[in-house]
Amino acid sequence: MFRFIKEFFIYGMTSMLSKFIAIFLMPIYTNILTQEEYGVMALLVSCNGIIGIFSNFEIHEGVARDYYEDGVDRKKLVSTGFFSILSASLLVLMFMLLTFNFWVDNVLDISNYKLAFFIVLLSIPAANFHSYFSTLLRFKKKPFLFSLGSLFQLLLQVSISIVGVVVLRYGIVSIFLGILIGEIFAILFFSYFSRYELSFTFCIPYLKRALLFGIPLLPAVLAGWVDGSLGQILIGKYISKADLGVYSVALSFVSVFSLVAMCLRNAWSPFLYENYKKQNFNSQAINLYKGVVILLLIIVVSLSLLSKEVVILLSNASYVAAAQYISLLCLPAALYLLFPIVSSGIQITRDTKFTAIAHIAGSLFNLLSMILFLPKFGIVVVPLSLSLSRIISYTILYVVTRQKKILVLPNQYVVLLVAISWLSYFIVCCEFSFWWRILFVVLFNGIMLFILNNKFSILQKMLLKIKK
DSSP states (O other): OHHHHHHHHHHHHHHHHHHHHHHHHHHHHHHHSOHHHHHHHHHHHHHHHHHHHTTTTTHHHHHHHHTTOTTOOHHHHHHHHHHHHHHHHHHHHHHHHHTHHIIIIIISOOGGGHHHHHHHHHHHHHHHHHHHHHHHHHHTTOHHHHHHHHHHHHHHHHHHHHIIIIISOOTHHHHHHHHHHHHHHHHHHHHHTTGGGOOSOOOHHHHHHHHHHHGGGHHHHHHHHIIIIIHHHHHHHHTOHHHHHHHHHHHHHHTTHHHHHHHHHHHHHHHHHHHTTSTTHHHHHHHHHHHHHHHHHHHHHHHHHTHHHHHHHHSOGGGGGGHHHHHHHHHHHHHHHHHHHHTHHHHHHTOTHHHHHHHHHHHHHHHHHHHHHHHHHOTTHHHHHHHHHHHHHHHHHHHHHHHHTSOOOOHHHHHHHHHHHHHHHHHHHTTOOHHHHHHHHHHHHHHHHHHHHHHHOHHHHHHHHHHO
16 A cells, blocks of 8 residues: 555656646746637637547557456557557547648637647647557556656646747647647657557557457546537537636636546556556555545635635636636546546446446436536536536446445445535625635645544654654
8 A cells, every 4th residue: 555655656746746737837837818808718628628539449448458468469459559540540640630620610619829829729639649658658557667657758848838829929829739739759758668668569459359348448438528528619619718717717727626636547457457456556546536535625615715715816807707617626536536447347347338338327417417507607607517427427436336245335435525516605695705715725625634634644754764
């Protein structure tokens, strides 16, 4: 367990730096970019997500699943994954370029942002290979190298974006160009450490095995895109791109949850596949789950109750409406972060159709709610529908994993998370004074940190390290 916690925090340092930089760049971007530009940027990011889903078939997940299996020829496995992703990425890229004007003029209505969309399309294969080689490095148990490469990628991406937006005034084109160049660097860095596992070999049985694991995940990934991105597209269509810009600012602040999500995702899969056969796996996994939920409660309460002040501090007055969405978005973000743990039984047994069922069920509810109620009740419908969608998906994953009898999680913890999240939103709606909200945050977080320390003896371990 100590190794898991160590890797959790090593992976988290780069993610933490990335999100902090993104948040502190927000005042620069929101003062230079218009609300429409900010909205179009969110729209293109959403489009990139859906295109990426159909350009890699989750092959990297299938390769990762077999990486530790006995009798597997890793060179054949890794090489097969590489050439499969290369072929799929290039086919999708060619199709999108051939139909470029259709998407720009008829679907997205962004004729003034053609160059930005073109760069987004070029990032499709780059993003797929970045994901593939970074996954391989994680499964090699090289968290320091992973963090180092991610750090240099981040610095390169941010430097190009800032120069382009602030100095050259190229707008959102600079941001997407920075992302593309950063990913190219990451591919070169991460692939270097897998160079001995790459050869001109291709194994059909390994591809079939990877696809049998990965393809059933596609509906779940697609459902995740519906939950995370379709709402933004519908806001841009039914409300306005300027309002989408405001909502996107709220999403940017809520991305603080991805600090924990990146750490957990990078550390959990290797931990799960390597340790699930051990006798103490269940107790270790439950303790880790409790710790993650406590950490999420701290983030939910802090971000929700101080949302107005955070927006004013890190944005400008024209975006203050974003504060009302932040509190509602905290719950779905927190629940989604727990999905890798709660679906452990499904991943171990390879019964990934249940992952698809859970995500599809939640997303169908979300989609219907937005279509029916967004035009009538406005943007607030999007985070509310998303919250209920995530509760539905989480419940299905929890029930299936429990039936697999591999991991039985304490359900009362997630019930507490839901209750505290909605209580925080109620406090925000009642418009309590700043000092009352600060007092509640301090008291609640103090209690949570006390519980967290008692469960993991964090301070005691730190003192022992210092003494040594």
